[in-house]
Amino acid sequence: MTAYIVRRLLSTVVVMAVVAFVVFSLLYLTPGDPAAVIAGDIATDEDIRRIHAQLGLDDPFLFRFGRWIWALLHGDLGTSIFTNLPVTQLIGQRIEPTVSLTLCTLLVAIIVAVPIGVVAAAKAGSWIDRLVMAFSVLGFSVPVFVIAYALILTLSVQFDLLPVQGYRNLNDGVWEWLRHLILPSIALGTVYVALIARMTRASMLEVLAQDYIRTAEAKGLAPDSILIGHALKNAAIPVVTTIGVGVALLISGAIVTETVFALPGIGRLTVDAILRRDYPIIQGVILIFSAVYVLVNLAVDLSYVLFDPRVRY
Amino acid sequence: MSSTLAASVPVAKSVSPTWKRFRDAFRRHPTAIVGAVILLLVIGAAVLAPWLGTVDPEAVSPIKRLRPPSEMYWFGTDMLGRDVYSRVVYGSRVSLTVGLSVALLSTLIGLAIGMVTGYVRALDAPVMRVMDGLMSIPSVLLAIALMALTKASVGNVIAAITIAEMPRVVRLVRSLVLTLREQPYVEAAIASGTSLPRILARHLLPNLVAPLLVQGTYVCGSAMITEAILSFIGAGTPPNIPSWGNIMAEARSLIQIAGYLILYPGVFLSLTVLAVNLLGDGMRDALDPRLARRM
Numbered sequence: 001m002t003a004y005i006v007r008r009l010l011s012t013v014v015v016m017a018v019v020a021f022v023v024f025s026l027l028y029l030t031p032g033d034p035a036a037v038i039a040g041d042i043a044t045d046e047d048i049r050r051i052h053a054q055l056g057l058d059d060p061f062l063f064r065f066g067r068w069i070w071a072l073l074h075g076d077l078g079t080s081i082f083t084n085l086p087v088t089q090l091i092g093q094r095i096e097p098t099v100s101l102t103l104c105t106l107l108v109a110i111i112v113a114v115p116i117g118v119v120a121a122a123k124a125g126s127w128i129d130r131l132v133m134a135f136s137v138l139g140f141s142v143p144v145f146v147i148a149y150a151l152i153l154t155l156s157v158q159f160d161l162l163p164v165q166g167y168r169n170l171n172d173g174v175w176e177w178l179r180h181l182i183l184p185s186i187a188l189g190t191v192y193v194a195l196i197a198r199m200t201r202a203s204m205l206e207v208l209a210q211d212y213i214r215t216a217e218a219k220g221l222a223p224d225s226i227l228i229g230h231a232l233k234n235a236a237i238p239v240v241t242t243i244g245v246g247v248a249l250l251i252s253g254a255i256v257t258e259t260v261f262a263l264p265g266i267g268r269l270t271v272d273a274i275l276r277r278d279y280p281i282i283q284g285v286i287l288i289f290s291a292v293y294v295l296v297n298l299a300v301d302l303s304y305v306l307f308d309p310r311v312r313y
Numbered sequence: 314m315s316s317t318l319a320a321s322v323p324v325a326k327s328v329s330p331t332w333k334r335f336r337d338a339f340r341r342h343p344t345a346i347v348g349a350v351i352l353l354l355v356i357g358a359a360v361l362a363p364w365l366g367t368v369d370p371e372a373v374s375p376i377k378r379l380r381p382p383s384e385m386y387w388f389g390t391d392m393l394g395r396d397v398y399s400r401v402v403y404g405s406r407v408s409l410t411v412g413l414s415v416a417l418l419s420t421l422i423g424l425a426i427g428m429v430t431g432y433v434r435a436l437d438a439p440v441m442r443v444m445d446g447l448m449s450i451p452s453v454l455l456a457i458a459l460m461a462l463t464k465a466s467v468g469n470v471i472a473a474i475t476i477a478e479m480p481r482v483v484r485l486v487r488s489l490v491l492t493l494r495e496q497p498y499v500e501a502a503i504a505s506g507t508s509l510p511r512i513l514a515r516h517l518l519p520n521l522v523a524p525l526l527v528q529g530t531y532v533c534g535s536a537m538i539t540e541a542i543l544s545f546i547g548a549g550t551p552p553n554i555p556s557w558g559n560i561m562a563e564a565r566s567l568i569q570i571a572g573y574l575i576l577y578p579g580v581f582l583s584l585t586v587l588a589v590n591l592l593g594d595g596m597r598d599a600l601d602p603r604l605a606r607r608m
Contacts, residue, residue: 018446026458137594141587143538145545145561146579153572164568252453256542271546274461282461290450
């Protein structure tokens with residue numbers, strides 16, 4: 001098993017190196033001259049050349065890549081072109097809303113989706129099953145911002161139940177904080193719930209057709225204990241994998257959700273950076289989100305050992 | 314072509330087993346037909362946009378701004394007095410162009426790379442590590458990053474989303490090729506001295522068509538959503554082209570006074586993606602009888 005963990009860690013390092021290379025190449029290929037942008041409109045060619053030398057923009061590609069990686073490994077993601085602040089600091093300031101949003105969504109989605117999928121599988125072919133499947137197809141098809149605006153227009157604008165947009169820090173009180181996260185989480189979580197529910201159902205159906213389930217039924221175990229103790233436990237691996245892979249949906253969706261609900265998180269920071277072409281920020285955000293995604297999936301892979309004693313690699 | 318899957322089922326020479334499975338699946342899945350019909354309607358609207366009672370979607374008339382939906386302006390007018398109905402109908406062109414182009418391009422590129430890496434062992438590891446790396450960047454983020462590099466245009470949107478979607482196709486094709494190359498008929502072809510291009514084209518390609526068709530529909534749906542997201546956050550289709558994402562982005566600030574403006578493009582986008590997904594589900598069940606029995 002140790003060999004498996006080591007191999008898995010090594011492949012994670014390789015993947016992250018590829019991500020870093022891709023992200024750096026993107027910056028390298030960026031058209032336009034950051035030096036000219038920094039220097040401003042009234043700069044002379046001499047000024048631009050000086051800034052070029054200062055930033056080391058004239059060095060060869062691999063040299064710059066090496067320097068960038070070295071800085072990266074020391075926790076330095078570069079400096080924002082516009083605000084002149086370190087990217088790590090800018091991301092740090094914006095991290096709370098994003099983490100609040102994605103974690104709330106993740107937890108609620110799993111709590112909702114897994115039981116839905118289990119019930120749908122247990123009652124396969126019934127109207128409940130059909131309803132779950134219909135919801136799942138809809139959830140895949142209606143984009144997050146359409147759900148978001150439908151919720152805002154009905155619950156906020158029409159009935160004034162929840163705030164239209166904005167964010168409150170956890171320090172301002174748990175209820176205020178939560179109230180501002182309810183609609184964003186529903187909007188963001190729908191596609192995730194659809195994905196997990198669908199995978200839970202499919203995986204459960206697979207397991208419920210196994211011989212040991214029939215044996216459990218034959219020896220008179222309660223249906224619920226078969227469903228949870230025997231079936232769900234054995235159906236867990238594909239579900240957990242999907243939860244990990246689906247985090248990509250949460251990350252992409254968070255950018256849109258934060259824009260719709262004006263949450264001052266990393267997504268909002270990214271969108272502002274795109275409008276201002278502030279590449280170091282875009283780069284930093286992509287790196288951090290990708291790292292989170294890779295690490296989540298690493299954790300998922302390693303967690304298989306907990307779910308299935310047969311997995312010993 | 315699918316002799317491995319349907320070998321035991323005797324079928325008439327004139328009807329290929331794949332088509333028979335498609336027909337049966339569509340019969341079992343009326344929703345797939347609903348999807349096909351909706352999709353045809355949207356394609357019809359995109360092609361026939363100028364003759365569907367539309368006016369110039371770019372015609373600005375400030376005097377008629379923010380009119381509510383009426384007989385004259387079916388979906389109302391936006392803050393510049395443009396006819397939202399016309400804009401939404403023309404917007405279908407952008408979504409369909411992007412969706413279909415990305416599906417086609419990422420399938421073709423993914424197919425080429427996937428077949429070669431699946432077959433040429435030396436290429437497998439390096440290419441797949443690169444694909445793993447690309448797949449570790451959430452696809453919307455990768456598309457955003459690529460769009461930030463170039464100027465906004467429909468072509469660049471297509472290119473950016475294609476690069477973001479293509480690694481998944483590569484992975485699918487590669488895994489299929491790895492299984493197929495162990496099949497006895499491929500070994501027989503190798504033993505009888507068939508050239509590599511001929512093995513790829515005659516023995517592997519026909520077996521990849523069906524799964525790629527299914528994957529292609531999902532890519533199409535996901536590309537349409539990504540295009541709308543990119544346009545919505547200002548990193549996609551240029552603002553002067555009416556795309557559903559752009560219309561929603563423009564209506565964003567009017568949510569309190571004219572909320573309906575944002576719903577029309579939203580509903581059309583959702584319906585179109587739904588249609589594509591229903592079609593994909595129908596095809597998947599047609600091609601995977603093991604799954605189909607349970608649905």
